[in-house]
Amino acid sequence: xxxxxxxxxxxxxxxxxxxxxxxxxxxxxxxxxxxxxxxxxxxxxxxxxxxxxxxxxxxxxxxxxxxxxxxxxxxxxxxxxxxxxxxxxxxxxxxxxxxxxxxxxxxxxxxxxxxxxxxxxxxxxxxxxxxxxxxxxxxxxxxxxxxxxxxxxxxxxxxxxxxxxxxxxxxxxxxxxxxxxxxxxxxxxxxxxxxxxxxxxxxxxxxxxxxxxxxxxxxxxxxxxxxxxxxxxxxxxxxxxxxxxxxxxxxxxxxxxxxxxxxxxxxxxxxxxxxxxxxxxxxxxxxxxxxxxxxxxxxxxxxxxxxxxxxxxxxxxxxxxxxxxxxxxxxxxxxxxxxxxxxxxxxxxxxxxxxxxxxxxxxxxxxxxxxxxxxxxxxxxxxxxxxxxxxxx
Numbered sequence: 001x002x003x004x005x006x007x008x009x010x011x012x013x014x015x016x017x018x019x020x021x022x023x024x025x026x027x028x029x030x031x032x033x034x035x036x037x038x039x040x041x042x043x044x045x046x047x048x049x050x051x052x053x054x055x056x057x058x059x060x061x062x063x064x065x066x067x068x069x070x071x072x073x074x075x076x077x078x079x080x081x082x083x084x085x086x087x088x089x090x091x092x093x094x095x096x097x098x099x100x101x102x103x104x105x106x107x108x109x110x111x112x113x114x115x116x117x118x119x120x121x122x123x124x125x126x127x128x129x130x131x132x133x134x135x136x137x138x139x140x141x142x143x144x145x146x147x148x149x150x151x152x153x154x155x156x157x158x159x160x161x162x163x164x165x166x167x168x169x170x171x172x173x174x175x176x177x178x179x180x181x182x183x184x185x186x187x188x189x190x191x192x193x194x195x196x197x198x199x200x201x202x203x204x205x206x207x208x209x210x211x212x213x214x215x216x217x218x219x220x221x222x223x224x225x226x227x228x229x230x231x232x233x234x235x236x237x238x239x240x241x242x243x244x245x246x247x248x249x250x251x252x253x254x255x256x257x258x259x260x261x262x263x264x265x266x267x268x269x270x271x272x273x274x275x276x277x278x279x280x281x282x283x284x285x286x287x288x289x290x291x292x293x294x295x296x297x298x299x300x301x302x303x304x305x306x307x308x309x310x311x312x313x314x315x316x317x318x319x320x321x322x323x324x325x326x327x328x329x330x331x332x333x334x335x336x337x338x339x340x341x342x343x344x345x346x347x348x349x350x351x352x353x354x355x356x357x358x359x360x361x362x363x364x365x366x367x368x369x370x371x372x373x374x375x376x377x378x379x380x381x382x383x384x385x386x387x388x389x390x391x392x393x
Contacts, residue, residue: 001077001130001147001179001255001303001387042365044377045330050117050316053090053323058124062104073109076318076325078180078304079387080141082134083158085120087112088318088325088387089129089143096148096177096194098127110143110156115314115327115391123163125154131181131190144178148194151177153222155215166215166222174207174230175199180256181213184270187287188213191253191272195230203249205231210253210272212287227286234281234293237265238371248295251347252276255304262309262334265368266294275301276347298366300373301346302339304388305366308332313392317363317385326383328363332390337366340385341373360384 053073060069073090080087090109093101100106108129112120127145131153134141141156151172155164172178176194183189190211195202208226215222230250236242254275259282261267266282273280278301284292306315315328315338328338341364344353354360361384364373 042374042376043330044379045315045328047326047328047378047380047383049381050115050325050327051111051113051119056090056109056111056119056122058092058107058109058122060105060107060124063100063106069103069105071103071105072323073111074323075320076323077130077320077387078132079316079318079325079389080133081316081389081391082136082139082141085112085114086316086325086389086391087132087134087141089132090323091128091130091320094128096128096146097197098146098150108143108145110141112158113325115316117325121161123156123161125163126165127152130177130179130193133181133183135183135188137183137186142181142188144181144190147177147179149177149197153178153181153190153213164217164220166220169221169223172211172224173226174202174204174209176207178211179254182256182258182270184258184286188215189227189256189270189286190224191256193253195251195253202251203230205229207231209248209250209274209281210256210283228281228283228291228293232293234295237282237294237296238369239297246295248279248281248293250274250277250279250281252345254345255302257305260307260309263307263337263368264335271305273302273305275303275342275345278346280305296368296371298371298373300364301342301344301349302364302366302373303342303345303361303386304340306338306388306390308334308336308338308390310334310392313390315388315390317383318387319384320361320386321384322382324381326381326385328378328383337368338376338388338390339364339366339373340388341375342386361386 056073075091107124130147131144174192174195179191179193210227211224255273270283270286343358363376
């Protein structure tokens with residue numbers, strides 16, 4: 001999920017609307033566009049720190065040396081929850097292609113902790129952990145590594161603690177790496193990040209934007225097939241072309257989520273965020289012959305999106321640069337969509353960032369009809385969010 005500005009844009013037949021639900025969604029979008037800007041009042045939430053990587057550590061070996069070295073954990077990124085526990089991946093300075101950090105470490109660390117911040121277990125995996133989620137059917141964790149190139153994935157059995165490494169059956173056809181992962185209607189869906197790190201630049205009609213991935217547990221091989229492509233057809237969900245067919249031009253597939261039933265729009269869809277392009281792609285009936293894409297243009301670049309699914313619960317956010325996981329508490333209206341706003345993740349962000357017009361990360365609220373993002377008012381600990389998830393109580 002965390003992108004480094006640099007190489008290959010890493011930092012930088014049209015389907016007719018015959019489905020009644022899609023048509024209604026477009027009409028509702030037009031209606032909401034006419035509402036006054038202040039129609040959706042924002043609340044103020046409290047932030048407090050839950051865990052700090054500086055108080056945790058792992059042991060690692062450097063290339064060519066059997067000696068063990070100890071270091072604090074750093075750079076938490078993706079975050080997930082299962083079985084009443086939370087899990088986050090600390091990237092520990094590892095590069096986007098799995099390069100060693102400045103001190104020679106090549107491992108990310110997955111940390112399991114309780115909602116109040118008590119650390120339960122941790123695991124080291126080789127590479128930079130970018131995507132992390134739990135399989136709702138098995139309760140096992142899936143972690144993807146290396147967002148730009150040389151990608152693979154790990155499965156963590158939470159009962160036994162065993163970690164299994166899976167390699168892809170062939171070179172990924174988008175010539176990049178992998179990022180976020182979501183389980184959606186039994187499918188494991190993984191973002192095809194950093195398209196064109198090698199080969200032709202993105203966007204490219206032959207580059208998948210999302211893979212459906214199947215694991216062979218005997219051979220430890222992961223098989224991929226495209227869900228849709230960087231230049232697939234979609235319906236504009238807002239803007240001057242709302243309701244019309246458009247061709248995507250994705251250069252930065254990044255985070256993804258399953259949209260909960262509480263969401264005010266696109267409920268039940270699968271969603272991909274193309275961070276640098278300031279777009280979210282909502283996939284209705286993903287993986288079926290009736291699959292249909294809608295594209296929502298955002299006012300800001302974002303990383304993770306999370307929805308409140310209950311009035312009582314909390315948003316948990318990783319602060320990549322502060323090495324912390326924080327909790328955002330308050331009373332939430334079900335369906336409220338919060339986003340980790342990442343201005344420096346936009347394709348047009350300056351090389352030196354933050355800077356004028358491109359502030360540091362902040363927590364925002366997304367209007368799913370207009371694509372407008374408004375900064376959320378916070379009290380308490382400072383927060384520059386990266387990963388984001390809602391946990392109901």
